[in-house]
Amino acid sequence: MYQLLKQDGRARRGTFTTPHGTIQTPVFMNVGTQGAIKGALSAEDLARIGCQVELSNTYHLHVRPGDDLIRNMGGLHKFMTWDGPILTDSGGFQIFSLAKLRKITEEGVAFNSHVDGRRIFMGPEESMRIQANLGSDIAMAFDECIQIPSPYAYVKDSCDRTYRWLVRCKAALAAYNGREDAINPGQMLFGINQGTIFPELRMSHMDRIAELDLPGYAIGGLAVGETTQEMYDTIELVEEHMPKDKPRYLMGVGTPGNIIEGAARGVDFFDCVMPARNGRHGHLFTWSGIVNIKNEKYARDERPIDPQCDCPVCRRFSRAYVRHLFKAEEMLAMRLAVMHNLSFYNTLMASIRRAIEAGEYESFRRAYTETLDTRI
Amino acid sequence: MYQLLKQDGRARRGTFTTPHGTIQTPVFMNVGTQGAIKGALSAEDLARIGCQVELSNTYHLHVRPGDDLIRNMGGLHKFMTWDGPILTDSGGFQIFSLAKLRKITEEGVAFNSHVDGRRIFMGPEESMRIQANLGSDIAMAFDECIQIPSPYAYVKDSCDRTYRWLVRCKAALAAYNGREDAINPGQMLFGINQGTIFPELRMSHMDRIAELDLPGYAIGGLAVGETTQEMYDTIELVEEHMPKDKPRYLMGVGTPGNIIEGAARGVDFFDCVMPARNGRHGHLFTWSGIVNIKNEKYARDERPIDPQCDCPVCRRFSRAYVRHLFKAEEMLAMRLAVMHNLSFYNTLMASIRRAIEAGEYESFRRAYTETLDTRI
Numbered sequence: 001m002y003q004l005l006k007q008d009g010r011a012r013r014g015t016f017t018t019p020h021g022t023i024q025t026p027v028f029m030n031v032g033t034q035g036a037i038k039g040a041l042s043a044e045d046l047a048r049i050g051c052q053v054e055l056s057n058t059y060h061l062h063v064r065p066g067d068d069l070i071r072n073m074g075g076l077h078k079f080m081t082w083d084g085p086i087l088t089d090s091g092g093f094q095i096f097s098l099a100k101l102r103k104i105t106e107e108g109v110a111f112n113s114h115v116d117g118r119r120i121f122m123g124p125e126e127s128m129r130i131q132a133n134l135g136s137d138i139a140m141a142f143d144e145c146i147q148i149p150s151p152y153a154y155v156k157d158s159c160d161r162t163y164r165w166l167v168r169c170k171a172a173l174a175a176y177n178g179r180e181d182a183i184n185p186g187q188m189l190f191g192i193n194q195g196t197i198f199p200e201l202r203m204s205h206m207d208r209i210a211e212l213d214l215p216g217y218a219i220g221g222l223a224v225g226e227t228t229q230e231m232y233d234t235i236e237l238v239e240e241h242m243p244k245d246k247p248r249y250l251m252g253v254g255t256p257g258n259i260i261e262g263a264a265r266g267v268d269f270f271d272c273v274m275p276a277r278n279g280r281h282g283h284l285f286t287w288s289g290i291v292n293i294k295n296e297k298y299a300r301d302e303r304p305i306d307p308q309c310d311c312p313v314c315r316r317f318s319r320a321y322v323r324h325l326f327k328a329e330e331m332l333a334m335r336l337a338v339m340h341n342l343s344f345y346n347t348l349m350a351s352i353r354r355a356i357e358a359g360e361y362e363s364f365r366r367a368y369t370e371t372l373d374t375r376i
Numbered sequence: 377m378y379q380l381l382k383q384d385g386r387a388r389r390g391t392f393t394t395p396h397g398t399i400q401t402p403v404f405m406n407v408g409t410q411g412a413i414k415g416a417l418s419a420e421d422l423a424r425i426g427c428q429v430e431l432s433n434t435y436h437l438h439v440r441p442g443d444d445l446i447r448n449m450g451g452l453h454k455f456m457t458w459d460g461p462i463l464t465d466s467g468g469f470q471i472f473s474l475a476k477l478r479k480i481t482e483e484g485v486a487f488n489s490h491v492d493g494r495r496i497f498m499g500p501e502e503s504m505r506i507q508a509n510l511g512s513d514i515a516m517a518f519d520e521c522i523q524i525p526s527p528y529a530y531v532k533d534s535c536d537r538t539y540r541w542l543v544r545c546k547a548a549l550a551a552y553n554g555r556e557d558a559i560n561p562g563q564m565l566f567g568i569n570q571g572t573i574f575p576e577l578r579m580s581h582m583d584r585i586a587e588l589d590l591p592g593y594a595i596g597g598l599a600v601g602e603t604t605q606e607m608y609d610t611i612e613l614v615e616e617h618m619p620k621d622k623p624r625y626l627m628g629v630g631t632p633g634n635i636i637e638g639a640a641r642g643v644d645f646f647d648c649v650m651p652a653r654n655g656r657h658g659h660l661f662t663w664s665g666i667v668n669i670k671n672e673k674y675a676r677d678e679r680p681i682d683p684q685c686d687c688p689v690c691r692r693f694s695r696a697y698v699r700h701l702f703k704a705e706e707m708l709a710m711r712l713a714v715m716h717n718l719s720f721y722n723t724l725m726a727s728i729r730r731a732i733e734a735g736e737y738e739s740f741r742r743a744y745t746e747t748l749d750t751r752i
Contacts, residue, residue: 040710073678
């Protein structure tokens with residue numbers, strides 16, 4: 001399903017075909033955890049800002065409104081009216097970051113919901129059942145996201161268990177795909193590499209999960225406490241062990257600079273809550289660096305947020321107006337900020353793709369990696 | 377500027393021409409107090425939902441971001457990117473409902489800002505200066521909005537003063553319109569009738585302000601404590617004294633039923649925060665009555681909010697999805713709800729206009745006045 005169109009250094013320009021359309025990679029997935037984008041963006045807005053893949057969350061949608069309800073409503077695509085590709089995270093990360101009173105066994109994880117406290121059990125089969133009910137195009141494996149630092153022995157045992165869980169995920173999803181009433185019978189499973197920052201555990205885990213010949217592989221458990229250099233080193237290390245003919249997804253990363261560096265190391269898929277979260281705080285990404293729109297100096301600034309941007313916000317509104325909306329605590333402030341930031345990320349990916357196609361990725365990387373993460 | 381196209385009973389179908397376009401009346405003005413619509417709607421959204429007139433507030437925009445800033449930015453139309461007609465309320469109502477430590481003199485009102493507590497003075501000249509800076513198409517007179525009930529003697533004195541203030545408003549706005557650097561030299565002044573529910577004060581005040589031959593007249597100070605019947609009686613009473621060749625604006629009213637009844641009594645302009653406010657609480661207007669979308673019974677309801685509605689929300693989203701957004705506390709919930717409710721009001725006005733044109737207003741009124749305000 002993955003086709004490599006062009007390689008420039010380790011950076012890859014490719015396509016990945018899903019039941020809901022072909023994705024141009026490298027790609028940034030726009031996060032809609034609960035089946036909606038933060039900042040009051042609708043699926044219609046996503047289409048306008050160049051979103052290719054929407055990302056929702058198994059755990060959140062299971063808790064509310066319930067994956068059985070979404071299945072009854074025809075699946076997540078229909079429920080949220082998004083016709084493009086959807087990737088669903090497995091719930092693993094959220095269980096380990098949000099839920100309380102976790103108990104991990106070989107079977108899976110028992111925990112209390114962060115919404116109403118009720119006891120929930122989720123293992124590989126439950127996660128696949130939920131994701132099959134949602135009918136996403138890409139289902140993520142159910143894994144343990146290990147905190148950094150953790151003892152070597154714990155990480156090794158966890159990686160072994162995550163591998164066994166992956167084998168069960170593969171079998172479970174294949175069974176759901178074979179059912180006559182499958183919402184999305186072409187649903188694909190991505191495996192997730194773990195191992196914190198222990199090089200040998202990362203490599204051996206990647207080698208083992210690669211043998212399962214899944215449609216794609218993710219690097220999980222990064223951006224959770226290690227240094228940026230450790231993250232980059234781990235990506236480089238793991239990438240050598242990842243199948244060349246499958247897409248690679250770096251989960252939950254990151255700043256524009258992180259993404260440029262990730263793509264330079266052969267990553268194809270990215271996602272991060274940062275553009276939406278920073279947007280809601282008035283931190284706006286531009287090609288000259290980060291603008292804090294609440295700053296007094298923008299009060300009478302008639303320019304768009306980013307004069308180089310042609311997103312629906314920059315084509316229409318001034319910095320002065322967006323700043324006013326933030327100061328007046330109008331909800332529209334957040335919507336315009338999130339819409340701009342997601343547009344910026346989607347445009348960044350288009351620029352990355354063009355640079356790889358042109359064989360100019362190194363100069364692109366040198367020009368922008370640091371600039372984009374700088375505050376102006 | 378007002379042209380009566382058709383009369384059906386007392387209901388009037390007309391047009392009102394402003395520097396930013398011709399308004400089809402009866403019309404509901406969509407409230408964007410601070411230069412933005414609640415629920416994260418942008419000026420672009422307003423155009424999509426059939427909004428004809430945007431209404432902003434003198435007091436709020438004076439306090440934040442400042443009318444001098446908006447003037448520097450080219451006026452409110454440009455600032456918020458709305459090219460259609462804008463009406464600005466004078467600030468009178470807000471001073472009497474929001475501001476603290478008010479002191480009323482013949483000159484005007486001194487009060488403390490509800491935002492930062494700073495002392496502000498506003499009289500007829502200040503209100504006109506601010507509205508000239510904003511460059512709205514219709515400026516409202518600076519008046520005292522008297523609470524109901526109030527003693528007769530107080531109401532009489534207040535009406536006399538509001539009349540003297542109106543004379544000063546007219547002179548002040550004429551002076552601003554004559555300036556070379558006027559933002560909107562065709563800006564028009566509407567006078568506001570007051571008098572609480574004392575019939576003779578309402579009538580005598582209306583007679584006096586009518587003599588000033590202003591482009592339009594409003595009935596103010598209603599929906600602030602009187603009964604609905606008292607409101608309707610007051611409208612009927614005042615309407616007889618309003619010029620036939622000028623539009624009539626019933627300020628701050630009301631439910632769909634109130635609007636149908638108001639139009640039946642010859643009112644041409646309406647505004648109300650209700651559709652946006654109720655929307656934010658999940659109370660949605662439909663042609664069958666009010667839907668409380670948070671109700672469990674809509675959890676798996678695949679129908680649009682209102683099957684008879686063709687607004688951008690009803691064309692795309694299910695009740696089940698909108699309900700989920702409310703339960704999950706997604707900002708998109710409010711946006712879709714407000715967008716639907718404002719669309720509903722704008723569509724209601726189009727239906728009212730068609731009914732008058734067809735000479736069928738009475739049967740329209742009988743069919744809908746009560747239904748629309750009922751909860752289903």
